[in-house]
Amino acid sequence: MSDIAHPIEHHRDDEGTRLGFWLFLYTELFLFAAFFLVYAVYRSSHLEDFKLAAESLNTTIGTVNTIILLTSSLTMVLSLDALKKGAVKLAKTLLLVTFALGMAFLVIKGFEWSAKFEHHLFLQTAKGIAAGHGSPLLSPGEEMLSVGQVLFFGLYFIMTGTHALHIIIGAIWMLIVFFWISKGSISQDNHGVLERCGLYWHLVDVIWIFLFPLYYLVA
Amino acid sequence: METTPRQSYLNSHTSPKWTSGFMSWFMSTDHKRIGIMYAVAMFSFFFIAVCLGFVMKLQKMYPASSGWEIIPAELYGSFFTLHAIIMIFLFIVPGAPAVLGNFFLPLQIGAKDVAFPRVNLLSFWLYLFGAIMAIVGILLGGADTGWTFTPPYSINTKTISIFGVAFDSISWMLTAAFILGWGTILTGINFIVTVHRMRAKGMGYFKMPLFTWSIYATSWLQVLATPVVGITLLMIVIERIMPVGFFDPSKGGDPILFQHLFWIYSHPAVYIMILPSMGLVSEIIPTNSQKPIFGYKSIAIASCSIAGVGYLLWAHHMFTTGMSDFAAILFSFLTFFVAIPTAIKVFNWTATLYKGSITLTPAMLFALAFIFNFSIGGLTGMFLGSLSTDIHLHDTDFVVAHFHYTMFGGAAFGLIGGIFHYFPKMFGKMYSMKWATTSFAFMFIGFNALYFPMLVLGYYGMPRRYHTYPDMPVFNSLQMASTIGSWILVTGVIMVLVVWIHALLKGKRTTEANPWNSSTLEWQTATPPTLFNFEDDVEITRDPYDYEAFRGEVKAGTSAGANNV
Amino acid sequence: MKTHEQSLSPRIPILVFGALIFLTMATVLLAGLDVGNTGALLIAMAVASVKAVLVLYFFMHLNHEPLIFKLFLGVAFFTLLAIFVLTFSDYSFRVIS
Numbered sequence: 001m002s003d004i005a006h007p008i009e010h011h012r013d014d015e016g017t018r019l020g021f022w023l024f025l026y027t028e029l030f031l032f033a034a035f036f037l038v039y040a041v042y043r044s045s046h047l048e049d050f051k052l053a054a055e056s057l058n059t060t061i062g063t064v065n066t067i068i069l070l071t072s073s074l075t076m077v078l079s080l081d082a083l084k085k086g087a088v089k090l091a092k093t094l095l096l097v098t099f100a101l102g103m104a105f106l107v108i109k110g111f112e113w114s115a116k117f118e119h120h121l122f123l124q125t126a127k128g129i130a131a132g133h134g135s136p137l138l139s140p141g142e143e144m145l146s147v148g149q150v151l152f153f154g155l156y157f158i159m160t161g162t163h164a165l166h167i168i169i170g171a172i173w174m175l176i177v178f179f180w181i182s183k184g185s186i187s188q189d190n191h192g193v194l195e196r197c198g199l200y201w202h203l204v205d206v207i208w209i210f211l212f213p214l215y216y217l218v219a
Numbered sequence: 220m221e222t223t224p225r226q227s228y229l230n231s232h233t234s235p236k237w238t239s240g241f242m243s244w245f246m247s248t249d250h251k252r253i254g255i256m257y258a259v260a261m262f263s264f265f266f267i268a269v270c271l272g273f274v275m276k277l278q279k280m281y282p283a284s285s286g287w288e289i290i291p292a293e294l295y296g297s298f299f300t301l302h303a304i305i306m307i308f309l310f311i312v313p314g315a316p317a318v319l320g321n322f323f324l325p326l327q328i329g330a331k332d333v334a335f336p337r338v339n340l341l342s343f344w345l346y347l348f349g350a351i352m353a354i355v356g357i358l359l360g361g362a363d364t365g366w367t368f369t370p371p372y373s374i375n376t377k378t379i380s381i382f383g384v385a386f387d388s389i390s391w392m393l394t395a396a397f398i399l400g401w402g403t404i405l406t407g408i409n410f411i412v413t414v415h416r417m418r419a420k421g422m423g424y425f426k427m428p429l430f431t432w433s434i435y436a437t438s439w440l441q442v443l444a445t446p447v448v449g450i451t452l453l454m455i456v457i458e459r460i461m462p463v464g465f466f467d468p469s470k471g472g473d474p475i476l477f478q479h480l481f482w483i484y485s486h487p488a489v490y491i492m493i494l495p496s497m498g499l500v501s502e503i504i505p506t507n508s509q510k511p512i513f514g515y516k517s518i519a520i521a522s523c524s525i526a527g528v529g530y531l532l533w534a535h536h537m538f539t540t541g542m543s544d545f546a547a548i549l550f551s552f553l554t555f556f557v558a559i560p561t562a563i564k565v566f567n568w569t570a571t572l573y574k575g576s577i578t579l580t581p582a583m584l585f586a587l588a589f590i591f592n593f594s595i596g597g598l599t600g601m602f603l604g605s606l607s608t609d610i611h612l613h614d615t616d617f618v619v620a621h622f623h624y625t626m627f628g629g630a631a632f633g634l635i636g637g638i639f640h641y642f643p644k645m646f647g648k649m650y651s652m653k654w655a656t657t658s659f660a661f662m663f664i665g666f667n668a669l670y671f672p673m674l675v676l677g678y679y680g681m682p683r684r685y686h687t688y689p690d691m692p693v694f695n696s697l698q699m700a701s702t703i704g705s706w707i708l709v710t711g712v713i714m715v716l717v718v719w720i721h722a723l724l725k726g727k728r729t730t731e732a733n734p735w736n737s738s739t740l741e742w743q744t745a746t747p748p749t750l751f752n753f754e755d756d757v758e759i760t761r762d763p764y765d766y767e768a769f770r771g772e773v774k775a776g777t778s779a780g781a782n783n784v
Numbered sequence: 785m786k787t788h789e790q791s792l793s794p795r796i797p798i799l800v801f802g803a804l805i806f807l808t809m810a811t812v813l814l815a816g817l818d819v820g821n822t823g824a825l826l827i828a829m830a831v832a833s834v835k836a837v838l839v840l841y842f843f844m845h846l847n848h849e850p851l852i853f854k855l856f857l858g859v860a861f862f863t864l865l866a867i868f869v870l871t872f873s874d875y876s877f878r879v880i881s
Contacts, residue, residue: 015850016334016416022853023408023442026860030446033864034480038454038465040868041476041875047821059812066808074801077843081792147464147471154463154470158454202844206836212808213828217815415852443863479871531866534874543877549870 014192021196025203028166032207035159039214042151049148054218057156058112062216065108066208072101073205076198086188088181095178095194098201102171109164113157156215163207170201227647228252231750233336248336251748253343254322255645258638260347261310261318262716264354268305269712271298275686276669276705279698283687295686296363303366304357304392308399309350311626312488315495315634316406316441317346320434322645324410326741326748327428329419329757334412342405349399356391364389365684367481370466370474374458390459393452400449403491407441410434419740421759425516428739428763432519433498436526440487440494444530448484451477475540482533490529492626493593494522496633497564500586503640504568506737507583508575511764514567521560528557535604539613547606554604561597565590580735581655585636588663592628596621599674614684617677620670628666635662635715640735642722647747649729650722658718661711668704672697736781738769743779800842807835 043050079094145153177197180186186193228251232238237246244252274289275298281287290298321339325332333339356362359381364373368389378387414435418427427435454465455477464470466477505512512518534542534550568590577583599621602608612618643649673681676697681688688694733742740763744752761768773780811831815824841847846854 013334013416016412018849019415019853019856020335020338020408020412022856023411026856027404027408027442027446029860030443030864031450033867034447034450034454037480037868037871038476041473041871042471044872044875046471063808063812067805070801070804070808073804073839073843074797077797078794081794081797085792151464151471154461154465158457158461158463199844202839205843206839209835209839210829210832213811213815213832217811217824217828439859443860447867475874479874483867530863531870534870542874543879545877546870546874549873 017192018195018199021199025199028203029207032159032162035155035162036210036214039155039159042148042155043214043218046148046151049146050152051218053145053149053152053156054215057216058115059216061108061112062212065105066212068101068105068108069205069208072098072105073202075101076201080191080194080198083181083186083188083191083194088187091194092178092181095174095181099171099174099178102167102174102201106164106167106171109160113160159211160215163204163211166204166207170197170204173197173200226749227745227747228750229647229747233750246340248332248340249750250321250325250332250336250339251645253339254318254320256343257313257317257321257346260350261313264305264309264350266712266716267354268302268310269709271302271305273705273709275299275302276702278686279688280702282690282695282698284690288687290686292686293363296365296684297357297360299684300363300365301357304353304362304396306626307366307488307492308396309353311492311630312399312403313346313406314492314630315499315637316410316434316437316491317343319430319499319634319637319641320410320437320495321406323641323741324413324431324434325417326744326752327431327739328414328417328422329740329753329759330413330417331751331753333409334416335409338405339409342402342409345398345402345405349395349397349402352395352398353392356388356395359386359388359391362388362392367478367485368393368452368455369481370455370458370472370477371468373455374467387459390456393456396452397449400445403441404445404449407438407445410438411442414438419757419759422740425519426759426762427519428741429501429512429515429518429522430495430498432522433494433501436522437491437494440491440526440529444484444487444491448481448488451480451484454480475537475542478537478540479534482536486533486536487526487530489622489625490525492630493633494525496589496630496637497522499633499637499640500568500589501564502737502739503582503586503636504571505764505766506640506735506739507578507580507586508571509578509736510571510575510766511762512567513570513573514563515762515764517563518567521563524560525557528553528560532557535609538606538609551604551606551609555601558597558601565594565597578735579656580639581652581659582636582640582735584656584659584663585632585639588659589629589633589636592624592632592666595671596624596626596629599624612677614682615677616673616681616683619683620673620677623670623673628670632662632666638719642719643729643731643734644742644744644746644748646723646726647729648722648726649734650718650726654714654718654721658711658714661707661714663711665704665706665708665711669701669708670704672701672704676701731782732779733781736773738766739763796842800838804835804838807831807838 075094075098079091079098082088082094083091174197177186177194180193228249232243233248234243234246237243244256247253275295278287278289278295321333324330360379364376373389376389378385378389380386414427414431418424457463458465458467458472462470464472466472466474468474501512501518532550532554534546535554538547538551568586599617603612603618603621639650639655676694677683679693679697681694681698688698730746732744732746735742740757740759743757745754769778770780772778811828814827814831817824817827819827840857846857
């Protein structure tokens with residue numbers, strides 16, 4: 001019995017691949033939807049605490065980050081359009097700009113997170129409860145957070161953290177795409193990978209579009 | 220089709236690099252090989268879980284007062300947790316889609332593979348990795364939360380120590396489940412795109428066979444429900460590690476919210492488990508009645524309706540948790556609706572039999588048993604969906620019997636029947652009809668002897684997940700009957716596996732394309748199929764169950780029919 | 785393989801971007817309005833939804849895609865709606881004593 005290898009010639013189906021990718025995006029959407037549901041439930045039962053906790057978030061920074069991400073979506077779609085037109089250099093430049101904007105977003109987020117006061121309070125209150133003290137491990141002059149505030153901050157860190165993780169994934173993907181465009185494996189006639197990277201990035205943007213008002217505009 | 224080529228998928232490979240041995244399977248993107256690899260893994264895990272169940276039943280043979288104890292209570296807790304995790308996540312959820320869906324979806328629609336063959340292989344690797352991770356977690360011990368991982372216990376339960384090293388068995392199991400979930404999701408995406416983009420010329424949506432329809436509906440549930448539970452399980456892991464307050468009441472979280480999120484997946488999951496088997500029944504019954512299925516369109520639409528409506532029912536698992544009365548009434552009301560498309564299917568299958576030329580092949584026996592078992596399962600579900608009776612029956616053996624009637628008596632019987640149906644096509648080998656029929660008898664009788672008493676036990680108040688019971692005549696006799704039923708059933712299961720393995724190793728070789736004289740497209744491939752499935756271009760000109768036209772084609776020699784018809 | 789001509793001029797994306805920025809500013813300003821909690825939430829979600837639809841349609845080219853892409857979006861959207869509505873059938877109707 002002679003074994004023969006017949007590699008399958010991959011008949012390219014760009015539309016089918018896009019269709020499958022949109023389905024993948026919906027799975028990502030549903031991942032975040034679960035978080036949003038948890039947020040919605042706790043917000044509805046702890047609204048005043050949520051508003052109180054949200055006051056410590058800087059609306060200006062949040063707005064700036066929103067604008068950064070929206071701009072990066074623009075440069076991403078322009079990059080794709082450039083590649084479709086055959087303007088490879090322009091496409092690469094715009095892609096790098098998108099990457100840089102994504103990095104800027106992360107840096108700003110990093111500063112936000114390290115704004116110690118609320119972060120510290122949240123961790124200490126929660127740790128205290130977790131350790132069974134009932135009372136938090138606070139320094140003198142610090143006030144314990146209420147239950148609703150603990151819930152708010154927990155959700156805030158995890159949701160923005162998960163979002164940031166997706167930004168990182170998108171950014172790495174962009175670098176890979178940049179490299180492949182340089183190599184020529186992504187081109188005007190074969191731009192599906194860049195297109196999908198773009199779709200992913202736009203979804204990350206859409207998630208933020210909803211995160212922003214729910215966390216920064218509550219107060 | 221007169222000549223059957225010597226080359227088949229069993230000796231042709233998709234990659235020039237891997238052409239022999241283990242790697243030619245493990246690295247293969249051929250949907251047929253992937254289906255078989257799933258089958259080997261799944262049935263191995265299934266057998267382990269059957270053994271766990273066997274011991275659980277043995278434990279309950281006599282009441283506590285008799286001094287009978289095979290395993291103590293804590294170990295019993297681990298046993299039912301692991302039995303469920305294996306059966307649900309490693310066997311039934313991948314189940315028919317992974318094995319027969321992978322193998323036959325492209326064949327049924329005239330395609331040469333699925334839409335994304337490499338993603339298909341990735342799905343299998345994710346499944347295997349998650350499964351091994353789960354088994355390792357099982358062996359290391361410590362997961363006794365029940366497969367439902369309900370907080371606060373799942374958040375606060377201790378990590379165990381293994382050789383002095385702290386091991387968080389709960390987080391481990393949850394991560395394994397998350398990885399398994401991604402395999403399911405990717406398969407679902409693959410199948411949806413395959414159905415939309417790769418049907419043969421002339422095959423409109425309402426000319427697709429019903430197994431394809433059922434796989435399609437299932438795939439939507441896989442794509443839209445699995446992510447929700449995936450992230451919810453991760454939330455438990457996060458809560459175990461970090462002091463956030465998602466579901467921990469001591470931090471203001473609501474454990475019922477976890478249950479909502481958990482069941483948002485786990486209820487549609489039961490439709491993921493049953494729909495493909497229903498699709499298999501929809502293939503087996505017309506084939507073995509030699510006439511068109513009754514109500515083709517309504518079965519196709521019912522499959523999608525079950526998937527859609529099934530998404531809206533999840534909180535009927537939570538009637539006793541303390542959620543609002545309004546929600547309880549609403550979910551109970553919605554639950555009754557899913558019975559309608561289900562009943563349409565049962566009616567249509569039965570109506571197909573009328574005036575049919577019935578052959579009781581092993582596959583047909585399992586399909587008919589499906590109808591019987593699933594009807595009991597579905598009807599007992601009515602008692603559970605109804606609020607007042609559910610209060611009494613919740614968390615009793617009645618529930619356990621209900622879901623075993625649907626999942627085992629329904630989904631698993633359907634899968635086994637499907638494998639008997641498609642076995643000769645898949646392997647070019649034939650099994651012993653006599654032994655297959657005997658194995659069916661053991662399974663059917665054993666199954667009902669095991670689970671029917673549990674319906675009564677539950678009605679009399681026997682709680683589920685208990686490792687023993689008080690000394691009462693009604694408990695004693697029914698538990699004994701149930702245990703003996705389990706022995707008959709396990710014998711039947713072993714017989715089925717032996718029949719298959721024996722046929723693979725020593726069975727009679729066959730190259731007959733269409734041994735059951737079935738009218739659907741997958742039977743027009745070679746036996747076993749070639750690497751790319753169809754030698755000639757496929758064009759569909761008739762309905763999939765138009766037996767009159769099919770008989771005409773066989774007579775004219777344009778389609779392969781059974782040689783003895 | 786393009787089935788139809790897509791305009792590749794940057795005009796539309798830039799216009800859409802302008803709208804998105806405008807809506808972002810709007811939502812920040814509207815948050816200061818005194819419309820009650822539910823009102824504020826509804827306005828914020830409405831604006832966010834419009835922004836999301838703009839991104840979906842124009843940046844993600846959903847406007848150029850065949851009908852099936854939009855049907856898929858509809859399925860996802862209605863499923864999400866069902867999840868939220870049905871979950872709140874519990875939470876909105878709990879009687880806290």
